[in-house]
Amino acid sequence: MAKIVLREDFIKLGQALKAAKLVGSGVEAKIVILDGKVKVNGQVELQRGKKLYDKDVVSFAGETIEIVKE
Known part of the structure; x- marks a missing residue:
């Protein structure tokens, strides 16, 4: 399970997918999110x-990302 460490209080879903390198762009993130x-x-x-x-957990394309606060 990959982890994304928060620098602020939150991260937006599209940004998290890009940060974890599960999508290549914001447009791609938008498409996979809207496709459910x-x-x-x-x-x-x-x-x-x-x-x-x-402690939020994101799942996409067989990958799991955990959001953690430092």
Whole structure:
């Protein structure tokens, strides 16, 4: 499971996918999110701007990312 360490209080879903290198661009992130291919904490998420906080878990394309606060 990959981890993304928060520098602020939250990171947006599209930014998290890019930071984890699961997508190559914001446009690609938008497409996979709107297609219902991304889950946050086990639920399909359709908002690219969804704010992710400490302990949130994102799943996409067989990969899992955990959001952690330093």
